[in-house]
Amino acid sequence: MKYKVLYRKYRPDNFDSIVGQDFIVKTLRNSIKNDNISHAYIFSGPRGTGKTSTAKVFAKAINCLNPVEGSPCGKCEFCTNFQENPDIIEIDAASNNGVDDVRTIIDNVKLTPSNGKYKVYIIDEVHMLTPSAFNALLLTLEEPPSHTIFIMATTNVENVPITILSRCQRFDFQKIKVSDLVNRLKEICELEKIAIDDDALTEIAYLSEGGLRDALSLLDQLSKNNQKISLNLIEEQIKTVSQRGINEIIDTIEENNVEKCLELIDEYRKRAVDYKNFIKKLIDVASKKAKNIKKTGRYKRLNYEDYKELIFNLADSITKVNINVDSFTIFEMVLLEFFDVPTVADGALSQPKEVISVIPQKNVDNALTEEKNTQNTNSIPVTVENNVSEDLINIRINNCFVNAQKNYLEEAKKKIATFANSLNIDGKIKSIMLDSNVVVSSDTNLILTCANSHNVETANKMLSEIETAFKKELNYDYKMIFLTVENWNAERTKYIENLKNKKVYTYIEEPTAKDELSTEINSVFDLSKVEII
Numbered sequence: 001m002k003y004k005v006l007y008r009k010y011r012p013d014n015f016d017s018i019v020g021q022d023f024i025v026k027t028l029r030n031s032i033k034n035d036n037i038s039h040a041y042i043f044s045g046p047r048g049t050g051k052t053s054t055a056k057v058f059a060k061a062i063n064c065l066n067p068v069e070g071s072p073c074g075k076c077e078f079c080t081n082f083q084e085n086p087d088i089i090e091i092d093a094a095s096n097n098g099v100d101d102v103r104t105i106i107d108n109v110k111l112t113p114s115n116g117k118y119k120v121y122i123i124d125e126v127h128m129l130t131p132s133a134f135n136a137l138l139l140t141l142e143e144p145p146s147h148t149i150f151i152m153a154t155t156n157v158e159n160v161p162i163t164i165l166s167r168c169q170r171f172d173f174q175k176i177k178v179s180d181l182v183n184r185l186k187e188i189c190e191l192e193k194i195a196i197d198d199d200a201l202t203e204i205a206y207l208s209e210g211g212l213r214d215a216l217s218l219l220d221q222l223s224k225n226n227q228k229i230s231l232n233l234i235e236e237q238i239k240t241v242s243q244r245g246i247n248e249i250i251d252t253i254e255e256n257n258v259e260k261c262l263e264l265i266d267e268y269r270k271r272a273v274d275y276k277n278f279i280k281k282l283i284d285v286a287s288k289k290a291k292n293i294k295k296t297g298r299y300k301r302l303n304y305e306d307y308k309e310l311i312f313n314l315a316d317s318i319t320k321v322n323i324n325v326d327s328f329t330i331f332e333m334v335l336l337e338f339f340d341v342p343t344v345a346d347g348a349l350s351q352p353k354e355v356i357s358v359i360p361q362k363n364v365d366n367a368l369t370e371e372k373n374t375q376n377t378n379s380i381p382v383t384v385e386n387n388v389s390e391d392l393i394n395i396r397i398n399n400c401f402v403n404a405q406k407n408y409l410e411e412a413k414k415k416i417a418t419f420a421n422s423l424n425i426d427g428k429i430k431s432i433m434l435d436s437n438v439v440v441s442s443d444t445n446l447i448l449t450c451a452n453s454h455n456v457e458t459a460n461k462m463l464s465e466i467e468t469a470f471k472k473e474l475n476y477d478y479k480m481i482f483l484t485v486e487n488w489n490a491e492r493t494k495y496i497e498n499l500k501n502k503k504v505y506t507y508i509e510e511p512t513a514k515d516e517l518s519t520e521i522n523s524v525f526d527l528s529k530v531e532i533i
């Protein structure tokens with residue numbers, strides 16, 4: 001037996017089998033019952049939503065000799081010979097878009113129907129017609145012969161000239177609801193004896209984005225494996241992340257479970273799932289969450305603004321996808337922005353395997369601080385470094401990561417913006433701050449980047465001046481450190497690696513000037529014999 005693809009086999013032949021367009025079907029049936037038929041219709045909407053099928057059923061009903069409740073009877077001479085009926089003329093504008101094809105239609109328009117009441121012209125993808133073809137069609141629509149009806153279908157109604165639209169009765173087909181798709185798929189699976197899990201049915205409905213034709217094509221493809229269709233089979237075959245998988249990712253963010261999130265992404269990376277499809281679905285779920293927060297005013301960890309930011313960043317990440325870069329790396333970066341960095345105290349990382357100190361303890365002891373330049377007026381001479389030491393940079397980066405949180409970051413950004421725009425601060429500090437961007441913040445520490453690397457160097461030399469000015473202006477203490485964008489990217493990568501390896505940041509005490517002095521002295525004298533005041 002010749003195999004017939006499902007969507008052809010189950011193409012609706014009456015109004016009852018059209019899925020998910022109840023309002024349109026009801027209106028069309030009423031127009032048949034009341035004999036109130038227009039001369040031109042336009043059916044617009046996404047692909048696979050039943051526009052052409054509805055057009056065919058409607059054409060059949062128009063000429064049916066004994067319509068039942070506005071539906072074709074399926075028994076009369078016209079209904080049974082529908083396929084070969086010369087009074088139904090189907091044109092695919094995607095392949096016949098020239099003015100000559102329309103010219104042929106128009107020439108035929110003058111001919112009366114051979115056996116029905118009307119000649120019905122179904123023009124599929126009508127937006128593909130050329131401008132001169134549209135002009136020719138318009139002339140006919142302006143004064144249609146009483147026995148002709150045009151039904152035009154399009155996925156791009158915005159490309160149909162307004163002069164044409166204004167002469168048509170318009171029906172906008174909606175994407176078919178998931179529940180409607182599931183019900184129809186279920187019916188067909190039963191008829192075809194296709195074994196399928198319930199959640200697999202739902203997944204196919206989601207994947208086909210409201211189009212029954214796509215849903216049936218997918219079902220066709222999956223049923224060829226001759227095994228029960230499960231969610232796993234779909235994920236394997238379609239290279240996609242299931243709706244459940246997408247929800248899982250969102251849940252990890254809501255639960256602040258960075259470890260699980262990275263694990264999931266790794267799995268999808270290994271399976272080489274289609275990245276753009278993945279992002280599209282994630283945006284879809286995130287926008288639903290955002291809308292829900294707006295509606296109910298309730299949220300878990302992420303608020304409306306967070307979801308908005310997530311959506312924009314995800315959309316933005318699609319444009320950054322480059323064949324030379326692992327797309328999932330960009331994706332990880334986008335998502336990680338939404339996690340609060342776990343600390344030892346809150347135990348957000350389960351069973352940390354080891355505790356990380358960025359700097360070996362001995363270096364900490366030797367670290368220099370800026371504080372000595374401004375605060376320590378001790379008479380013992382100390383070598384003053386021009387630049388802030390590498391160690392202090394590392395300590396401050398580490399300490400910022402210990403308790404970095406998103407809400408701190410938002411707060412810090414506001415504070416820094418206020419500071420940068422203040423009229424009271426020194427011009428040099430102002431130009432640095434205006435060039436700076438807070439990238440991580442805890443309640444005590446900030447990491448800032450400057451676009452101009454010269455500013456980074458200057459800022460780190462002036463750290464204590466900047467911090468003092470900041471405190472004077474905003475009455476708040478931050479320990480700051482400035483990095484070039486390049487260095488920050490490297491630090492961020494290290495940080496992500498550490499998270500993946502379940503390492504936890506712990507606070508490292510900044511060396512004080514007194515420590516510094518003792519170190520200096522220690523290197524010259526035997527410390528045990530020197531008393532430091």
Ligand SMILES: [Zn+2]
Binds near residue numbers: 064072075076077079
């Ligand atoms: Zn009939």
